[in-house]
Amino acid sequence: MWRFGMVACAIAAGALAEGFTFTIGNPVASQNFRMKAAAFVFRTDGCADPAKSQISGTAEGLVKGTRRSVVLKVVPASKPGVYAVYQTWPAEGDWVVSLRGVCASESAGAVVPIGPKGFVRESAKFFPRPATNAEIEKSLKALKQGGDK
Amino acid sequence: METLGYLRLAEAPESIWMSIEAELQRQPSRKAALRPWRWAFAATVILTALSAAYWSFAHRAQTRWEVTRIGGAPSVGAKHIRSTGKIGAGEWIETDSTSSAMVNIGEIGSVEVTPDTRLRIVTARPGEHRLALARGEIRAKISAPPRLFFVETASGTAVDLGCEYTLNTDEDGLGWLRVTKGWVSFQWRGLESLVPAGARCATRPQLGPGIPYFEDASERMQQALDHFNFEKGGDAALNVILAEARVRDTLTLWHLLSRVDGEDRARVYDRIASLTPVPAGVSREQALKLDAETLQRWKEELAWTW
Numbered sequence: 001m002w003r004f005g006m007v008a009c010a011i012a013a014g015a016l017a018e019g020f021t022f023t024i025g026n027p028v029a030s031q032n033f034r035m036k037a038a039a040f041v042f043r044t045d046g047c048a049d050p051a052k053s054q055i056s057g058t059a060e061g062l063v064k065g066t067r068r069s070v071v072l073k074v075v076p077a078s079k080p081g082v083y084a085v086y087q088t089w090p091a092e093g094d095w096v097v098s099l100r101g102v103c104a105s106e107s108a109g110a111v112v113p114i115g116p117k118g119f120v121r122e123s124a125k126f127f128p129r130p131a132t133n134a135e136i137e138k139s140l141k142a143l144k145q146g147g148d149k
Numbered sequence: 150m151e152t153l154g155y156l157r158l159a160e161a162p163e164s165i166w167m168s169i170e171a172e173l174q175r176q177p178s179r180k181a182a183l184r185p186w187r188w189a190f191a192a193t194v195i196l197t198a199l200s201a202a203y204w205s206f207a208h209r210a211q212t213r214w215e216v217t218r219i220g221g222a223p224s225v226g227a228k229h230i231r232s233t234g235k236i237g238a239g240e241w242i243e244t245d246s247t248s249s250a251m252v253n254i255g256e257i258g259s260v261e262v263t264p265d266t267r268l269r270i271v272t273a274r275p276g277e278h279r280l281a282l283a284r285g286e287i288r289a290k291i292s293a294p295p296r297l298f299f300v301e302t303a304s305g306t307a308v309d310l311g312c313e314y315t316l317n318t319d320e321d322g323l324g325w326l327r328v329t330k331g332w333v334s335f336q337w338r339g340l341e342s343l344v345p346a347g348a349r350c351a352t353r354p355q356l357g358p359g360i361p362y363f364e365d366a367s368e369r370m371q372q373a374l375d376h377f378n379f380e381k382g383g384d385a386a387l388n389v390i391l392a393e394a395r396v397r398d399t400l401t402l403w404h405l406l407s408r409v410d411g412e413d414r415a416r417v418y419d420r421i422a423s424l425t426p427v428p429a430g431v432s433r434e435q436a437l438k439l440d441a442e443t444l445q446r447w448k449e450e451l452a453w454t455w
Contacts, residue, residue, distance in 0.1 A: 025453040028332055028345040033295055033311020036331035036346070043453070 019046025020106040032077045038084035040119040047103035050081030054102040060136050063093030094143045100130040111139045213237035221248025238273045254278050257293035286317040304352040305337030322354040353379050360404045367393045391420045399451045
C-alpha cells in the first residue's frame, strides 16, 4: 500500500511537473491595471505551488552588431504565478526576452521576440528547460532578418 | 418705630392673593412654552453650522482642474485660455477647428481635448471624475484603480478600468472608442462592451456600443460586425463573423455569446471552443445559460489570447 502511494505520488508529481510551462499574453490578461504599461505579461502553468517557483528573465539583444544582455526585473502580480515584463532594454537594436523558471524539480524556458509593435506571440518559443544560447541566437537572427516583424 | 404699633393692620384684598396664585400657577406653563423655542433655536444654530461645514467640505472637494492650451484658442465658458486656466464641475471646455487643450484630471491623469470638441466637467471629486463629451474627440490617459474616471456620451458611458483611450462622438452618439492600454467598459442601458488594448468598438444613437473587435481583425469581419450590430445583419453577418474569427477574435465571440440566443448562441460557443480549449470550470451548459461566473472565468482565460 505504501509503495502504491509512493508510485501514485510520483506519477502525479511527474504529471504536474511535465506540464510546467509559460503562457504569455497582453498586459490586459493580468487583469491588473498597474501592469497596463508592461511589454507583456506571462503566467506559469502546471506548477502546483506558483508562489514557490523561481522566475527570472533577461533581454538579449543585438545592437549595431554587438550582443547585449540586460537582466530584467520580473514583476509578480497579486495573482500567484502571474508576472509582468517591462521594457528596460534600449529601443535601439533587435531584442528577445528569455524567461527561465523553476518549479520544484522541473524547469521551463521561453524566448519571446520583441517587434516594433510589441512582443510577437506567434514567434515565441517554449521549452521544458531554459533556452540555450543557440536557441536565443536563432530567435535573434530571425528577428533581425525580419521574420518576426 | 413706636408709631408703627398704632397703625391698623389691614389685610390685602382677596383678589390680590388670587391673582398672585394664578400668576404662580401660570409660570411653569410659560417655562414649558419657552423650551421648544430654545430647542428650535439651538437646532437651527447647529444645522447652520453643519450646513456651513458641509458646504465648505463640498466646495473644497469639487476642485478645479488645470487646463493647458495646446494650440489655438480653447475656451472654458466664455473665457479663452491663453496659456493655462482652471475648469470645475458644471463648466464647459470647447475647442474650434484650430484649437486643442489638455485637462489635468485631478491626480489620476489627463485628457487631451482635440479640435471641434465640446466637453463638460460633471463631477470633479477625488472619488469620482466624470466628464460629458457632447461632441468631438478626447484622448484619455488615466493611471488609477478602475471605476474612478467616467465619460458620458449620448450613446453610453465609458468607464475607465485603468487605461488609455480615444473616444469620439457626435451630438447624437454616433462614434467610436479605441483603447491603446488597459481596459475600458462602455455601458448603455444594461449593455456592456469590454474593450481591451488594441481593440475598438463603434457606438450608435439609441443602440449603445457595438461588439468590440481587434483592429487587426479582417476587413470582412469588421464589416459583418457593423451589419450585425447596427443593421440587423442577422444570420448572414453571423456566418461571416464566425468564419473569419481567429483565436484572438474570441474577444468578439465572447461578447457575441450574450447578444444572440438559441442555436446561434450554441454556434458561437462551439466556435470559441474550436479556436481555443475551454478551461476547467467552464461548462457548455452554464455558458449557454449566460451564467455570470462562468462567463467571467472564461473571459479571464480567453484574455491570455487577446
